[in-house]
Amino acid sequence: MFDASSTAAEVLAGVDLTGVRAIVTGASSGIGLATARALAEAGAEVTAAVRDTSAGFDFPVRVAPLDLADQGSVRRFVAGWEGPLQILVNNAGVMATPLTRTREGWEMQFATNHLGHFALALGLHDAMVPGARVVSVSSVGHVNGEVLFDDPNFERHPYDAWAAYSQSKTANILFAVEAAKRWAPDRIAVNALNPGRIWGTSLGRHMETPPDSFDPSGATGVSVKTVEQGAATSVLLAASPLVAGVTGRYYEDCQVAVPYTPGVRRGVADYALDPAKAARLWELSLDLMH
Template sequence: MTRTTTPFGAQSTASEVIAGVDLTGRRAVVTGATGGLGRETARALASAGAEVTVAGRTLKTATDVAQEIAAGTGNPLTRAGQLDLADPASVAAFVAGWSGPLHILVNNAGIMATPELRTPAGRELQFATNHLGHFAVTVGLHGALAAAGDARVVVLSSVGHVNGPVRFDDPDFTVEPYDPWLAYAQSKTANVLFAVEAAKRWAADGITVNALNPGRIWGTGLGRHMDAPPASFDPSGTSGVSEKNIAQGAATSTLLAASPLLDGVTGRYFEDCQEAAPHTPGVRRGVAAHAVDPDSARKLWDLSIRLTVRDQ
């Protein structure tokens, strides 16, 4: 299968990839859109004329950001929604409150390398937030996505997925000792596997689903549990690693959400605005085989259904 390429690259910005794109009449939801990459993605989509719902854990913050984006882009069709991905009741309320078609869903929100924390239902928090919450939102909005006829789902993963598969026998670290980075890797692998399986299941509905690595970006809030950037962090981009600012980090998400260059492309994993090559051990790039394995993708879907239904 030929990998999809675009004219854009690691240093492209969200504004550059959406230039000339008209999203008038299209409706979008961006989770975790109150800051960082989500905020920039929401701003870019609104700048192209989309009706954008800024989804955040607190309604006031989401409302403030939505108003700022509306003022900055001149697009009054910017809404706010309350969505706490770790709270099944919040997810259910968000889904129930949606009406009409949904053309773009950007599953952007995420947490990274947290201390050992659990939801009230006992789920490990990174898996619950990064995967299960987004799984429940996306499945819950499937009807709205199908109604659009040509909807796109964009799932933010990370190069961190290469560090480990989904631990199907112990996803909540109730048997083995908790490791924050293995938990993060599991959740990011789950993001890619979800895209693989959803792309297959929903192809007949005209829904495309793709995952991506936004690159290494410091200062988005994702690294709040780290005292400082990694020693290797190189914002100049000369190290060969995809180290970016927020505008550059949001480019691949925006490309997958809106660019006509990606029409019909589904079930793929992107980085630096290009479809990624297979991961090579020792290189912090590419997509790991365990993240695109169709049997694992199907197994994760079944597990996710069981867990999200059980936690309601």
């Protein structure tokens, strides 16, 4: 059994991904890079979908431009994809950004973390073969707030960077819940996860210091990990035979997450797995993009 201390390489030890094609967004650094490396070292043909295509890699990888905050960039990436797809890891994200809006007027964290990946997954759906897996990288931060269905882009609510981040990470889980239901007939598995806390990655570039609410000491149960440990749950859901057939679930520390208990920074909030809210978010997302 794997746990919080397991690394991505350990999870995929002995797994042969020869002939498997994978896409990892945000693969130029942090857990995205570690995820892409582990998949490639297991034999997968990996495409790193990144904003900075000049980033160097020390393993075989195809690099393709993708800016998730730009729906035009998402459409171009989808149009350029040819052939089958077995693994999609929706890993890229931004956190606690100052109020910024896309050209559509969408709040940047919701646009990048959720809507960009939503459009990417929908656009690539027809390329996904039976048995394909989609992995949605969320965060324990989702327990801080639900999706603001009446104002997801903070047009009426006062903007709060952490509320916006929390809503986007809740959206990542709700996407997995609804996509798992919709795509079950296609035999496409969709799951979400909390990678744990990995300080020092580019995700925290807008933070001067970790806020007290994120429990720097780890005293309330949050898992503090290395980058390689942070990628372990992603590759477990992306490629391990141990979770074959699992769909619509939320994992952390390489295990199905327990229900969230206030005061403990782990587990999954009930609202993030609510099927009615998942369906509502799907329709909201489609409406925003049309």
